Amino acid sequence: MKNSNMAFEILRQQFGDLTEYVIQQPSTGNRFVVVPELGGIVRQLSLRKGVTLFSLLKTPPTPQSLKDDTQSASELLFPFASRIPDGKYKFLGKEYQLAKNETGNKNAIHGLVRKNQFQLTEQSISSEGAAIKLSYHLDQPEGYPFNVQFSVLYSLSTEGTFSLTYEAMNAGAQPCPVMFGWHPYFELGNEDADAWKINIPSDTIVDFDDNQIPTGTSAYPFQGSTPLFRKVLDNCFVVKSNQQIATTELRSDNQDVTLHIEQETGEGKFNFLVVYTPPARDCVAIEALTGNVDSFNNSQGLNILGPGQAITGTIRVQLR
Template sequence: MHFEIQKQHFGELTEYIIQENATGNRFVVIPELGGIVRQLSLRKDNTLFSVLKTPGTPDTLQGDTQSASELLFPFASRIPGGRYNFLGKEYILARNDPSHDSAIHGLVRKKDFHLTEQVINEDHACIELHYNLHDAEGYPFQVNFSIRYTLYANGLFNLTYIAKNTGTEPAPIMFGWHPYFRLGNEMTDAWKIDIPSEEIVTFDSDMMPVGREPFPLSGPTPLFKKVLDNAFHVKHTGNNASTYLISDNQDVTLQIEQETGEGKFNHLVIYTPPERDCVAIEPLTANVNAFNNGEGLNVLAPGSIMQGTIGVRLR
């Protein structure tokens, strides 16, 4: 077979390694730590690039507070005070971001996901995990959340989330992925970025959206000494949009493609950490604080399903 799936220990954790043998393309998933991708390696010509930055040991991964590669559901980013209104009722989420007195990044981080499927075919291999979200503090809705990771023979890696409302009441949902991308051992200042947006979200002093304004950058833009911590409304044609992270020195481009359109990934957050060795590129289905401002918020009716896909590849 071209692909294989292996299970092994990572400290006290269990991880699954999905690999395409001819190229060495691979990804590593840890179900009981929020179903995160710990590692993603993709080949360009003769070089195998490790394109995700995550903490390197089980202990540092479990203690990570920077949400490296985490799945953000049923909300992403901050909700001030943990308070939101939905269909005429106020709800209060647990505040897990004391620096801003907010709830942040959802309710499935570091939760124990269950393996539901693993598949090996000639042209791809995939693994699917799920977590049943029910009666959480401040979120009294019943949602079955699944994540499917797929690696294709052509080097494409896909992440697909699937949310099904298994309760009797409508449920507010948004989804985001929080990866930190890198390109070899180069620093951020050596790269360019091409962001698919003409509008940037404007924030108040608490980093909450208050409007939008034209985004002045177009095409590949050098990241040299540029600091980004911004949200964007995504411009798209057809059913997708792509952010490109470009290393001219290494002649490689990382493409992060997000499915767009009604209910899909029409928002984006980009952040350059102080270490200047990676860039967080975070596709979102809704704007920051969407549980209150409603921008992009999906309302999932009982029995209904919502899903969307993010793709990563090298060019």
């Protein structure tokens, strides 16, 4: 299937036994690829700066390794992100038990929509860009007896900006707790993370216990552009923003390119951020979150939707 106009096209193709959609601008090479049946993930994102087309997402390279991935590469994390200790939480005076699905069976981690089949609900092409919308209906899964319609709209603009906009709507009769995060691993060319600098929009770091559950906060002293050379990060930050957007910058001086990851901030938006440098040092996870780790228990950034209520937020990625 091919849907196109002069500037953009949307292609449907096979990736092994998976079906994926390619949204691209042939004149620039800017493109992204989504896999609806595997949790609606973005498998590829390529954006151009000058003469160079950068592949920006590190994901497993084969259909089977993508299915088997336990590192949540590029996954959508909903209705919670990060860890809930022992999978237990309280909401409006009632106790709930989620499946303990983290390696080691200690915690519940990263939500209930990963690797599930999403539905393609919209695709569009205009003079401004192209977009594709995927949705998933949570109908009282184990440990989360709520009814939520979840969707994500991915888009690519003529200016070369990739956007992810999520929406969650309470389709049930009772209030429900929701938190959302995206889990991309970013790369810049073939360099190691040690060659890059990062600018994290925060002056407050979340303190963790041995189980990586929040115990409080501390001052984060590294302001401005900070070299990642030999720096190990696996931390959550409280985002600081005077505007309605906070921007994390990942820069390669050697390649003269800066990756900008913007997250909407303010009431109900993306006011937390996880940054993680994997041991291989070949990428950096930069994860915008609407709530703190374990927000189902500590309520920090937790959104509570009444019946019929919806919440939305946007993350944008661009090169400069």
